[in-house]
Amino acid sequence: MRCISLCFVLLLAGCARDEFADLRAFMAQAGQGVQQPLEPLPAVRPHLEFKYDPSGLPDPFSPRGLKPSKGGGLQPDLTRPKEPLELEPLDGLHMVGTLKKSGQLYALVRRPDNTLYRLAKGDRIGQNFGVIVSISESRIEIKEMIQDGAGDWTESKASLALQE
Numbered sequence: 001m002r003c004i005s006l007c008f009v010l011l012l013a014g015c016a017r018d019e020f021a022d023l024r025a026f027m028a029q030a031g032q033g034v035q036q037p038l039e040p041l042p043a044v045r046p047h048l049e050f051k052y053d054p055s056g057l058p059d060p061f062s063p064r065g066l067k068p069s070k071g072g073g074l075q076p077d078l079t080r081p082k083e084p085l086e087l088e089p090l091d092g093l094h095m096v097g098t099l100k101k102s103g104q105l106y107a108l109v110r111r112p113d114n115t116l117y118r119l120a121k122g123d124r125i126g127q128n129f130g131v132i133v134s135i136s137e138s139r140i141e142i143k144e145m146i147q148d149g150a151g152d153w154t155e156s157k158a159s160l161a162l163q164e
Contacts, residue, residue: 074153076129076145083124085109085117090126090142095160098137107135109160130158138162 018024085093088111097108099118107119119125119140123132128144135141140160145153 074145074155076153084115085111085119085123085125086127086130088112088127090128090130090158090160093125093160094163095140096163098135098162105135105137107132107140107160109140125160126158128156128158 092112094110095107096110096116099106099108104120109117109119109125111117119132119135121132121135124130125132125140125142126144128146130142130144133141133143138161142158142160144156144158146156147153
C-alpha cells in the first residue's frame with residue numbers, strides 16, 4: 001500500500017507542474033521599472049465674478065440717433081425729404097450699366113426689388129447722405145457724410161462698381 005500511495009503522490013506531483021510559470025515570470029519582470037510617476041494636476045484657480053454695470057452706457061442694441069453737430073462745420077440737411085435710393089444701403093444697390101443722352105452720362109442702378117433708376121451727377125444715393133460726384137462707364141463715385149461718435153460730421157468717399 002505504501003508503494004501505491006507513493007506512486008499516487010508522485011503522479012499528483014507530476015500533474016501539478018505549472019505550465020504557465022514562464023509567463024508569470026515574464027509578467028512580473030515586464031512591469032518593473034517601466035511605470036513613470038504621474039504629473040500633478042494643475043492648481044484650480046477660483047472663478048472671478050464679473051459684474052456688468054450698464055448705467056451711464058449707451059444701449060448697444062438700439063439704433064443710434066443723429067445728433068446735431070457741435071461745431072458749425074459740415075452738416076447735412078436733416079429736414080430735406082429723402083429720395084427713394086437714400087432709403088437703401090449702398091451694398092444693396094447695383095450699378096448695371098450706363099446711358100448717354102445729349103452728351104450727359106447717366107448711371108443705371110438697380111434696387112433689391114429690381115426697380116431700375118437712371119441717376120446723374122448730383123443725385124442722392126445711400127443712407128449716409130451720399131451725393132454722386134462723378135459717373136464713368138465702370139463706376140459711380142459718391143461723397144458721403146458720416147457722423148462720428150463725438151457728433152461731428154465728416155466726408156468720406158464711396159463707390160459703386162459696374163456689376164457684370
